[in-house]
Structure formats: C-alpha cells, structure tokens
Amino acid sequence: MIHAHQLARTFWVDRTPVEAVRGIDLDVAPGEVVAFLGPNGAGKSTTLRMLTTLLAPTGGTAEVAGRDIGADPVAVRRRIGHVGQGNGSFDGLRVHEELYTQARFYGISRRSARARSAELLDQLQLGEQANRDVARLSGGQRRRLDIAMGLVHRPQLLFLDEPSAGLDPQSRSNLWEHIARMRAEDDTTIFLTTHYLDEADSVAERVIVIDDGRIIADGPQDQLKAKVSGDLVTVELVEPADASAAAGIAARLPTAHAVSADGDVVGFRVAEGDTATPAVVRALDAAGIRLRSTRVQRPTLDDVFLSLTGRSLRDSEN
Numbered sequence: 001m002i003h004a005h006q007l008a009r010t011f012w013v014d015r016t017p018v019e020a021v022r023g024i025d026l027d028v029a030p031g032e033v034v035a036f037l038g039p040n041g042a043g044k045s046t047t048l049r050m051l052t053t054l055l056a057p058t059g060g061t062a063e064v065a066g067r068d069i070g071a072d073p074v075a076v077r078r079r080i081g082h083v084g085q086g087n088g089s090f091d092g093l094r095v096h097e098e099l100y101t102q103a104r105f106y107g108i109s110r111r112s113a114r115a116r117s118a119e120l121l122d123q124l125q126l127g128e129q130a131n132r133d134v135a136r137l138s139g140g141q142r143r144r145l146d147i148a149m150g151l152v153h154r155p156q157l158l159f160l161d162e163p164s165a166g167l168d169p170q171s172r173s174n175l176w177e178h179i180a181r182m183r184a185e186d187d188t189t190i191f192l193t194t195h196y197l198d199e200a201d202s203v204a205e206r207v208i209v210i211d212d213g214r215i216i217a218d219g220p221q222d223q224l225k226a227k228v229s230g231d232l233v234t235v236e237l238v239e240p241a242d243a244s245a246a247a248g249i250a251a252r253l254p255t256a257h258a259v260s261a262d263g264d265v266v267g268f269r270v271a272e273g274d275t276a277t278p279a280v281v282r283a284l285d286a287a288g289i290r291l292r293s294t295r296v297q298r299p300t301l302d303d304v305f306l307s308l309t310g311r312s313l314r315d316s317e318n
C-alpha cells in the first residue's frame with residue numbers, strides 16, 4: 001500500500017540545508033495499522049506530507065495506494081484519506097452539510113453523498129449532532145467529524161496525523177474504538193502519528209520510529225521491545241550495602257544489560273525477565289544476599305526509544 005524508496009526532503013533556510021527526511025525506505029502492506037513515531041522535529045510531518053502529495057520530495061520515490069506520488073498525485077489523493085492536525089472546516093455549515101460537501105468535492109453523486117454522509121454520521125455516532133453547527137461541536141465530536149471527512153470517499157489508505165491530540169482520555173479512547181471498528185469492517189490500511197506512546201502500542205500492529213530524518217526501528221512492537229529493550233527486573237534488597245555485589249551478580253546473567261544500583265534497589269534489563277528472575281534470586285541467595293522483593297516490568301515503547309537513542313521520547317516532547 002505504501003512503498004517508499006530513499007524518500008528525502010531537504011529544506012533550505014538562509015542558504016543552510018535542513019535535512020528533514022534523509023532517504024527513508026518504507027513498505028506498508030494492505031490492511032496494516034502502522035504508528036509512525038518520533039520526537040518533535042524528527043521528520044514525521046514532512047514524511048506524511050510527502051506521502052499525501054502535499055509536499056514534493058527532493059529525493060527518492062514513493063508509490064502510495066498503487067500510484068506514484070510524483071507522476072500521479074491526483075490519483076493518490078483520490079485513493080487516500082488524510083486527517084491532518086487541524087482540519088479546516090467550512091464556516092457556518094452544519095455537520096451533515098460539511099460531510100455532504102466533502103463527498104461532493106470527491107465527485108460523489110448527490111444521492112450517494114447523502115447516503116454516505118448518513119452512514120458515516122451513524123458509524124461515528126454523530127447522528128444526534130447532524131444538524132448542529134460545526135463550530136459548536138466538542139473537541140471529540142470535531143475530531144470524529146474530521147475522521148468521517150477523511151473516510152467519505154472510502155479510501156483504501158487513511159493517514160491520521162495526531163488524531164487524538166488535545167482530546168481528553170475518554171474522547172481518545174472513544175475515538176480509537178471507532179477507528180478499530182471501522183478498520184475491522186473495511187480493512188482500511190492506517191498510517192498514523194501520535195505523541196501518545198501507550199496509544200500507539202495498543203492501536204497499531206507495527207511501529208516505525210523516525211529520529212533525525214532516519215528510520216531507526218521498524219517492526220511489531222513486541223518484537224522491538226524484546227529485541228531492543230528487554231524486560232526490566234528490579235530487586236529490592238534488605239541491606240543497601242549489598243547493592244554493588246548484587247549488581248555484579250545480575251550483570252553475569254546472560255543477556256543482562258543496563259545494570260544499575262540505587263540505594264537498596266538493583267535494576268537490570270534482560271531478554272526474558274520471568275525466567276531470569278529465579279536464576280538471579282538463587283544466585284543472590286547463594287551469595288548470602290537477602291531480598292525484600294523482585295519485580296518484572298515489560299518494556300514500553302518509550303524504553304525502546306530510550307535504548308535506541310539514549311533519550312526518552314517523552315522528554316523530547318517537553
């Protein structure tokens with residue numbers, strides 16, 4: 001559905017090149033839900049703008065929904081839906097009029113446009129708001145309308161740029177329920193960006209991480225977590241004085257890394273925390289080191305990012 005080869009974009013600012021995207025390769029299969037993640041300024045929007053034909057690349061090629069973005073941008077646009085960060089709306093229109101106008105804009109007949117609008121209003125639970133002025137919608141309702149606008153022409157591929165930005169947790173979770181349902185029904189391919197890593201983790205089947213214009217990780221999140229980061233095991237000791245000896249024992253476990261000792265707590269990362277923990281408990285016991293508790297935490301996407309770059313994706317957002 002998306003095939004990009006060495007896609008690149010350089011901006012020139014005061015005669016200085018800004019390499020926003022530095023030759024990325026991307027392959028997204030039909031029906032996949034992919035979260036595209038990275039810190040501020042990593043190149044996410046620039047990539048999205050190129051793939052949706054809003055911005056010309058300065059290098060490389062891409063085929064999106066079966067058409068070349070450079071040679072056939074109009075065909076690409078007809079086949080994709082794009083929900084940007086702040087979608088414009090036609091002032092003074094009611095909700096159903098806005099959807100109908102969008103459908104007509106795509107060349108859909110009057111009758112089909114009416115039917116499609118009604119169907120989407122129903123699917124996105126906006127039926128009660130159909131006659132409301134768009135300006136009077138809540139944030140969550142507005143975002144659902146944006147999604148409906150992106151889906152009006154039944155695109156095979158939907159680009160969602162920060163779909164849940166600015167929404168409260170309840171509206172966010174509603175929004176994702178809607179997206180999941182629509183996806184299950186229509187098998188739409190979804191390529192989304194989000195700053196909420198927990199959201200990316202639960203919604204997507206695969207994550208692609210971009211940093212400084214380059215793709216630094218790409219795969220199903222479980223695979224990335226196991227490969228890149230590993231489980232975090234923390235062991236609480238009875239005697240803080242044993243911490244450095246305990247850390248030394250932990251460091252000898254196969255695959256153990258990122259070993260730390262802080263007061264009476266020793267932490268380390270390991271490929272399989274559940275099997276490593278009994279081994280470390282036995283070894284500590286044999287060394288006469290007494291424990292208070294052990295804990296295994298699965299890695300988060302942020303841990304993956306931290307392992308890859310040495311920075312937290314969360315920190316970079318602040």
Ligand SMILES: Nc1ncnc2c1ncn2[C@@H]1O[C@H](COP(=O)(O)OP(=O)(O)OP(=O)(O)O)[C@@H](O)[C@H]1O
Nearest residue numbers: 011013018020038039040041042043044045046047
């Ligand atoms: N029109 C432009 N002119 C000059 N530089 C630009 C332009 N657009 C983007 N850039 C630069 O390109 C880099 C990538 O920006 P981009 O907006 O793609 O990042 P992003 O990952 O989407 O960030 P954010 O999460 O903040 O939206 C940044 O250094 C940005 O300053």
